[in-house]
Amino acid sequence: MPEGIKDKVAIIGMGCTRFGERWDTSPEDLIVEAFVEALEDANIQKNDIQAAWFGSCYDEINVGKSATSLSLTLKLPFIPVTRVENFCATGSEALRGAVYAVASGAYDMCLAVGVEKLKDTGFGGLPEFSGQLGTRNRMIFPTISAPGAFAMLATRYFSKYGLSPQEGKEILAMVSAKSHKNGVKNPKAHLRREVTVDQIMKAPMIAWPLGLFDCCGVSDGAACAIVCRADMAKSFRPDPVHIKSMQIALSSGEEMMYTEWDGSYVQSAVKCAARAYQEAGITNPREEISMMEVHDCFSITELVTYEDLGISPRGKAGEDVRAGFYDLDGKIPCQPDGGLKCFGHPIGASGLRMMYEMYKQLQGKAGERQIKDPKIGLTHNMGGFPSMNLISINIVGL
Amino acid sequence: MAGIVSYGAYIPRYRIDRKVIYRAMGWLNPASYIPGEKAVANFDEDSVTLAVSAATDCMRAIDCGSMDAVYFASSTAPYSERQGAGIIATAVDARPDIRSADFTNSLKAGTTGLLSALDAVQAGTARQVLVAAGEIRNAKAGSAQEELFGDAGAALLVGNKDLVARFEGSYSVSHDFPDHWRSAGEPYDHQWEDRFIRDEGYVRFITEALAGLARKCSIQANQISKVVYPCLYAADFKKIGQRIGLDPSQLIEPLLGQVGYTGASDPLLHLVRALEEAKPGDRIAAVGYGSGADALLLEVTDGIEKVKANRRGVRTYLGAKRDLTTYEKMITWRDLMHVEKGMRGEMVPYTAMSTYWRDRHLILGLRGSRCLSCGTPQFPAQKVCVNPSCGAIGRMEPYRFADKRGILFTYTGDNLAYTPNPPAISGVVDFQGGGRYVFDLTDVDLENVSVGMQVEMSFRKKYTDEKFGIHSYFWKAVPVLE
Numbered sequence: 019m020p021e022g023i024k025d026k027v028a029i030i031g032m033g034c035t036r037f038g039e040r041w042d043t044s045p046e047d048l049i050v051e052a053f054v055e056a057l058e059d060a061n062i063q064k065n066d067i068q069a070a071w072f073g074s075c076y077d078e079i080n081v082g083k084s085a086t087s088l089s090l091t092l093k094l095p096f097i098p099v100t101r102v103e104n105f106c107a108t109g110s111e112a113l114r115g116a117v118y119a120v121a122s123g124a125y126d127m128c129l130a131v132g133v134e135k136l137k138d139t140g141f142g143g144l145p146e147f148s149g150q151l152g153t154r155n156r157m158i159f160p161t162i163s164a165p166g167a168f169a170m171l172a173t174r175y176f177s178k179y180g181l182s183p184q185e186g187k188e189i190l191a192m193v194s195a196k197s198h199k200n201g202v203k204n205p206k207a208h209l210r211r212e213v214t215v216d217q218i219m220k221a222p223m224i225a226w227p228l229g230l231f232d233c234c235g236v237s238d239g240a241a242c243a244i245v246c247r248a249d250m251a252k253s254f255r256p257d258p259v260h261i262k263s264m265q266i267a268l269s270s271g272e273e274m275m276y277t278e279w280d281g282s283y284v285q286s287a288v289k290c291a292a293r294a295y296q297e298a299g300i301t302n303p304r305e306e307i308s309m310m311e312v313h314d315c316f317s318i319t320e321l322v323t324y325e326d327l328g329i330s331p332r333g334k335a336g337e338d339v340r341a342g343f344y345d346l347d348g349k350i351p352c353q354p355d356g357g358l359k360c361f362g363h364p365i366g367a368s369g370l371r372m373m374y375e376m377y378k379q380l381q382g383k384a385g386e387r388q389i390k391d392p393k394i395g396l397t398h399n400m401g402g403f404p405s406m407n408l409i410s411i412n413i414v415g416l
Numbered sequence: 417m418a419g420i421v422s423y424g425a426y427i428p429r430y431r432i433d434r435k436v437i438y439r440a441m442g443w444l445n446p447a448s449y450i451p452g453e454k455a456v457a458n459f460d461e462d463s464v465t466l467a468v469s470a471a472t473d474c475m476r477a478i479d480c481g482s483m484d485a486v487y488f489a490s491s492t493a494p495y496s497e498r499q500g501a502g503i504i505a506t507a508v509d510a511r512p513d514i515r516s517a518d519f520t521n522s523l524k525a526g527t528t529g530l531l532s533a534l535d536a537v538q539a540g541t542a543r544q545v546l547v548a549a550g551e552i553r554n555a556k557a558g559s560a561q562e563e564l565f566g567d568a569g570a571a572l573l574v575g576n577k578d579l580v581a582r583f584e585g586s587y588s589v590s591h592d593f594p595d596h597w598r599s600a601g602e603p604y605d606h607q608w609e610d611r612f613i614r615d616e617g618y619v620r621f622i623t624e625a626l627a628g629l630a631r632k633c634s635i636q637a638n639q640i641s642k643v644v645y646p647c648l649y650a651a652d653f654k655k656i657g658q659r660i661g662l663d664p665s666q667l668i669e670p671l672l673g674q675v676g677y678t679g680a681s682d683p684l685l686h687l688v689r690a691l692e693e694a695k696p697g698d699r700i701a702a703v704g705y706g707s708g709a710d711a712l713l714l715e716v717t718d719g720i721e722k723v724k725a726n727r728r729g730v731r732t733y734l735g736a737k738r739d740l741t742t743y744e745k746m747i748t749w750r751d752l753m754h755v756e757k758g759m760r761g762e763m764v765p766y767t768a769m770s771t772y773w774r775d776r777h778l779i780l781g782l783r784g785s786r787c788l789s790c791g792t793p794q795f796p797a798q799k800v801c802v803n804p805s806c807g808a809i810g811r812m813e814p815y816r817f818a819d820k821r822g823i824l825f826t827y828t829g830d831n832l833a834y835t836p837n838p839p840a841i842s843g844v845v846d847f848q849g850g851g852r853y854v855f856d857l858t859d860v861d862l863e864n865v866s867v868g869m870q871v872e873m874s875f876r877k878k879y880t881d882e883k884f885g886i887h888s889y890f891w892k893a894v895p896v897l898e
Contacts, residue, residue, distance in 0.1 A: 140759060143832050149765025154775050156765055157878060158796070158890050160842035160856040163760075166830035170844065170854075174826045177867045226829040226839070226862060275794050275802045277852045281826050281844070405844070405854065 022297035023121040028251035028258035029243050029414070031060025034374040037239035037361040038208040045074075045081045045135040046091040048240035052367075053092060053131065056242040060254055067244070068125040069098040073112030073132035075105065075365035079139045088131055105401025106315060107266070108132060109241065109369025110410035114264050116245050121261075126247050132371075133240035134364030143224075143236060144363075165225035165233050165316060167403035172227050172318040174281035179333045183227050189336040190317035191218035194231050194359055196345050197314060201356025203386040208237045209360045232317040237362025241370035243377075257381045262298035262394070263413040265290050274405040284319075284400070287326035287409040294411040295328075300394070304329045307350055307413075308392035309379060311372035313400035314357045323398055324352070327411075346387065354379060354387050369410060372397040376414050418537035419579035420714065421544060422723055424473025425688045426466055426569040427675055427733035428457040429859045430740040434563050440743035444558035452673025456740050457552050457567035459749040459836040460858055460876040462887065463490040464500045466550030466569030466681070468507045468875040472819070473728050474546070474571035475508055482575070483508075484542035485515040489529040489549035489680045491706075493520050494887045496600065503889065504548050506780040507875055509816060515542070523646075525549070525680040526570070527704025531712060533574040534583045544575040551679035554750050556604050564648070566676015570684035580723050581691065581700065581714040587628035590708040593617045614652045622646075622703050623659045625711035629701060630660075633713050637661040640713075641698035644668045644686040646705050648677060674734055680706075689730040694720060728897065736897050738859065748836055761834035764881045767888055777814070782873060782891045784851060785812035793817070793851040815851075817873065821896060822847040824869045829862040845871055845893050856892040870896040 033055030035048050043051075057064065072088040074080045081087035085101035088094070102111040109132035116128035139145045144164045148156050176186040195215050201207040213231055221230035251258035267290035273279040291303075300306045307329070314320040324335040329350060330343075338344065344352040353359065355375040358368060376395030378384045399410040431453040438449050457466065467488055486508075488500035501516035515536075519529035526549040533545035550569040555561035595617045596607035607613065622645050630637065637660055647653040647670030657667045668686050671678075678685055683704040690700045698716040703709055740746060747753045775796075777783040784795030789808040792801060793815045801808045827843030834840070841857040843865070857865065858876060871893040878890040 146760045146763045146834075149763075153768035153771040154778075154796070157767065157772060157775075157779055157888050160854055161830070161833045161835055161840040162828070162842050162854075163830050163832040165832055166828045166840065166842065169828035169830070170826040173828060173867060177826075222831075223829075224832055226831075228828075270804060271798075271802045272804050274854070275796075275798070275852055276792070276804070277846050277850065278804075 023117065023264065024262050024297055024299065025260050026121040026248055027117045027245050027261045028248045029245050029261070029377055030251050030254045030258050031056040031062065031244035032242065032374045032377050033059065034206055034241040034371050035239050036206045037237045037364060037371070039137050040238040041137065043238065045133050048133050048135070048238060049088065049091050049131055052240040052242035056244050060244040062127070062244065062254065064092065065095060066127055067094070067097065067129045068127055069119055070094060070129040070131065071112040071115030072099060072101045073103065073108040073366040073369070074101065074134060075103050075108045076134065076139065076145065080133070080135050080366070104408055106313065106363065106365050107369055107399040107401035107408050107410040108366045109371065110397065110399040110412060111369070113243055113370055113373060113412070114266065114410070116243065117261055117264055120245055120247055126250065128245050130243045130245065130370060131240065132366035132369060134366040135238050136236045136364050137238050141236065163225060165228050168316040168318055169225040169228045171281065171322060171404040175318065175322060176227070178280060178282040187219055187227055187229070188215065189339055190232050190321060191215040192339050193317045193320050194218055197353040197357040197359035200346050200354055200387060201360025204356050204360065207356040207360040208235065208362045228316055228318065234315050234358035235362040237364050239361065239364040239367040239371065241367045241374050243370055243373060257416060259377045259380050259414050259416060261412070262415050263294040263411070265294040265297060266408055266410045267293070268408040269402070269406050281404070283322050284326050284404055284407065284409065286407055287323060287398070290409040290411045291327050294413055298413040300413065303327060306394055307396050308394050309354055309376065309389050310350060310352045310396045310398065311355065311357065311375055312352060312398040314353060314359050315363060315400070319400060320352070327398065351389050354384065354389060369397065369399040372399060373412065373414070380414065380416050417582060418534045418574060418576055419583045420572055420581040420691070421575035421578055422474050422478055422573040422580065423688045423691050423729065424470045424475070424571045424727060425685055425730045425733060426469035426473060427730065428455045428461055428466070428567050429736060429738045430456045430458060431737045432456050432740040432746055436741065436743050437563055441558035441562070445560065448560040448563055450563045450672065454563070454566040454676030455568055456746050456749070458858060460892065461552065461567070462494050462877050463492045463550035463552050464488070464494055464503050465875050465877055465889065466552065466567065467500065467548035467571065468504055470550070470569035470571035471504060471508050471546060471548040472875070474573050476726055478573065480508060480510045482543040483510050483514060483546055485533065485536060485545040486510055487517050487519055487529040487533055487545060487547045489519040489525040489547065490551050491520060491523055491525060491680050492552050493518060503780060506776050508546065509781050523679050523682070523706030524704035524708065524710050526682070526684045527702065527710035527712065530572060530574070530684065531586050531588070531710055537574050537576050544573055547572045547574060549681035549684050551681045553679050554603055554752070557747060557752055561605065564677050566678050568675055568678040568681050568685050570681045570688050572684060578719060579717050580720040581716045584713040584715055585629065585633040586710065586712040587625055587632050588708065588710045589621055589624055589628070591621060593621070593707065610649070614649055618648055618705065619652050619656055619659070621709040622656050622705055625703050625709035626660050626701060629711040629713055635699070635713065639699060640666060640701050642666060642668055642690045642694065643701045644683060644690050645703035646677060646682045647672045671730070685730060691716070691720065692724055692727065692729045692731055696720060732897065755836070757834055764879065764883065766884065767881060767886050779890055781816060782818040784815045784817050786815035787811055788813055793847065793849060795851050795853045817847060817851060818891060820847045820849060821870060821872045824865065824867060824871050824893070825852065826867060827857065827865050841865060843893065857894065858892040859894045864895070872896045
């Protein structure tokens, strides 16, 4: 029976750049910016790092393939460096590589870096991806953007729970409005302006039924984590953040090609959450989780995730949203840093940026956004589409 | 004994009122105005897809086991070198051990292809031959042709038994008549003046061909129930009938005011029309015109009623229309106007030809697989069964989805993804009998799409890579045509 990695690894340092349209900053500059902060935070030397994991999604516009761009940028001294990519969950995959390496006992201290220079693609929104899905899919996959793929989740959710487009969009608008309010309080966020539910409802349609403010934006950013064995963490700082669980789950193909899945939730999220809670020893997520960063690439993803994580009952997430359950001053603040909504989604970095917020919150360093006495933080990072995806769930605590 | 075993037709959904064309371009050419409307192929249709759509109608409830040849007829084939017939054969799931040929470069290609098919069956070389014609002729803005040309496909299955019409004989003339011409690589025709065309060619050759047919088959004009020939000029259309000694009631009603003049597919389209209105014992003469003329004589059998009952043909597609309300959309779809595609439209990833070849049945034939262990149909074809309770490896048989209907499980209208007919509508189809996949939708407006609606599959152009000259095809979902 595998024993999992609970409390075997701790995060002792993290860095996160300002996310935004960083026209004068190269991906290498972003890597260094995040790394320097993490290094100072951990109070270690670069050469203490024994292995590194590097997350970047779009190699062709970013830093290219292979992990050499990380080792060359940071001048890492001939240590193991691995590049990972798993669609939008790339950032969490980088962290997972570093954490599992330490948990295995192979290394004492590892580095995880994620970066994406999306503003160099020249696209509003993610680049046209028909060439990214494989040579056969390129010939058969529909003409669709990321908003379009997730819009289909909204269509099913509304249909299943009898929500008119107006009703459904209003709930989604509240989800986004809440995140924008939090982003105002975050100097590292890209978007720092409040947006009202009314403005969101009236915004231009991107992919029916998702409008402009239902979609996260395009940004540049990097984030970084330094992890070490739990039994040595306190020698670096009094408040290391311990990994309680890191799980991922990938679609089996049944959502896309079999007719059982009803299209109104993310099947892999449910399975991933079950394993993550088991590993972390959580039996009642609604009571035990203090705060979360979930993958709000689109407002519908966040709404459905509340249910997939077993926090809101099926079909009832809207009620929790209306009651303010997920607001910053609510029972389980979600996206306390503003989320993908306010940070944008530099793919390689997002998963690590989510963890950065949980880390700072646990250490009492979240400034204006500080949640009172958080105990357990959860990050949820999703890659792919509702019908073909991977979910990464990571649970941390002091 | 050779003849027609089955027939099918396809008229694109979009129809444009010619007043719209005239309002846009009448200032340039006020003399030209043909009344009525014409059929305009969607941006994702070409002459091959029109031919496949007609062939699909033609092959309803008929399997391809005896199809020994596939012929494609068009003067606007998308490739100068790469057989349209080969693409069509793969799309209809024909056997590979067949003859295939493209009949092209003339507007009588449709009838010539049909005659060649009848010859092959008569000679015993082939048991059945599929003849599929498709045409999308482009014309310059403000030209008379722009009003005249319409888009359509027609298909006939030729065979030696279970005939709906027996082939009685033919008569052809070949004349290098330069009424219009188009040099290799040119996008538009050139033509000489109309009086020359009408007097020296159109009226003359069709008359010549029909007279020759009557002599050869020893038949009088009054013994022919229906005569089919293209209508290029309304007045001269009637004149031809008079010259041959036909009563107006013997002439097929031309589709000029509802579809337009559809080039190589025109005579076959009207022949289908004649067949779907025919009764056993009727004699039908059909003429193709262009570089001369072909004329052929058919006699309808008792078998016509059974096939008639199960074909959409001209009659169904005539009524299945959507209004194309703007001239600008028509010329955008026909590439007459350069529009802003943005980076999303201009970034065209390459096509891996070896992948296409390996997956050609999947891509052109919408072929998936069905698990021999649990019976679950799945698309695309899988090696490992997708049924979570099964998971059998390597236990699959081919399974065709192209003729399956489904219900729309979910959908969206995407304003971000590039399409020449926005929004880009796509959705997940749950197929009748099993299987699920995500597809583009086409020929539909967002307001008319709903979860649970019935859909069927339509063969379309998926994308064109202009840089490398590649037309890639696949299937899209359309509302079921009732």
